[in-house]
């Protein structure tokens with residue numbers, strides 16, 4: 001069994017619904033294009049700084065029962081960068097920080113940055129590796145792996161399954 005690191009701390013019931021009704025999963029083409037542009041612009045910046053890096057580095061962490069996997073956007077010799085396209089700068093969600101913290105654990109780096117790009121400029125948010133958050137992440141995936149799902153209403157505003165969720 002495999003779980004993407006990007007699921008960490010997301011609403012478990014949403015993950016359940018996404019598996020059961022994949023036809024309602026909606027990632028707008030415009031959002032994909034914005035994300036692609038953010039990575040291109042950030043890569044351009046790394047190149048201008050002459051920073052050696054690896055792009056889309058596959059990473060994984062194996063437990064006894066399942067594997068957590070992902071691709072870090074950019075890795076340098078000491079840092080991990082996860083680039084997010086946003087309409088407006090905002091406080092990073094626990095989901096984003098947890099995902100980056102997992103990449104830090106998987107890559108052996110101690111420091112990473114969430115890089116937000118609003119179409120014009122970047123904002124970097126530093127994340128230092130947290131063993132406590134890593135353990136909490138593993139507890140989250142252990143819970144998912146148990147097949148139990150609870151509703152985390154802090155993600156409802158971004159959820160494309162809210163119309164089903166309310167009926168179940």
Ligand code: SF4
Pocket residue numbers: 011012013014017151152153155156157159160161162163165166
């Ligand atoms: S509407 Fe809210 S509680 Fe329901 S699945 Fe989506 S995020 Fe979870």
